[in-house]
Amino acid sequence: MSITSEVQWSELARDPKSVAAIADQHEVRVKRRDGADLMLVRADHHAYRHSGAVTAARAMRSLFRHAGPDAVADALLDEFPWISVLPKSDRTLFVQEFVQAIQVSAELGQWSVLAQTMHEWANTAIVHADPELARALSTPITVTDGRIVPNPMDE
Incomplete structure (x- = not known):
């Protein structure tokens, strides 16, 4: 401390x-x-802290890679119980993005990257926690003339 x-x-x-x-x-x-x-x-103290954060992030990345996304997601449930409402495929993606955000944040010294990732995934969990909202957001959108709006992720 x-x-x-x-x-x-x-x-x-x-x-x-x-x-x-x-x-x-x-x-x-x-x-x-x-x-x-x-x-x-002091700048030298800041640099020492920064290098410690990078070392910790690299060690965590290695641990997560060896443990696998399922084990990591299970371990993170203690701190982030909302992970439990994510579908399995999203849990895997969350773990990948979480680990990457830790690495990027440590390397850049900008923890807002990790904060933004957590904010976005918590909001994704909110959608999955509400079945009606999840259904509404996952069905195709039609325009007034009856045409279906293409999914931008398919392009």
């Missing part, structure tokens, strides 16, 4: 050397009244 100190923006402006000394020891949250808080962290 990392230690984080908090300072006000005015303290950083008034005494930057003192705040830098704190940042030499651990992260500093710079509180602002007119915007989101900022995090001040």
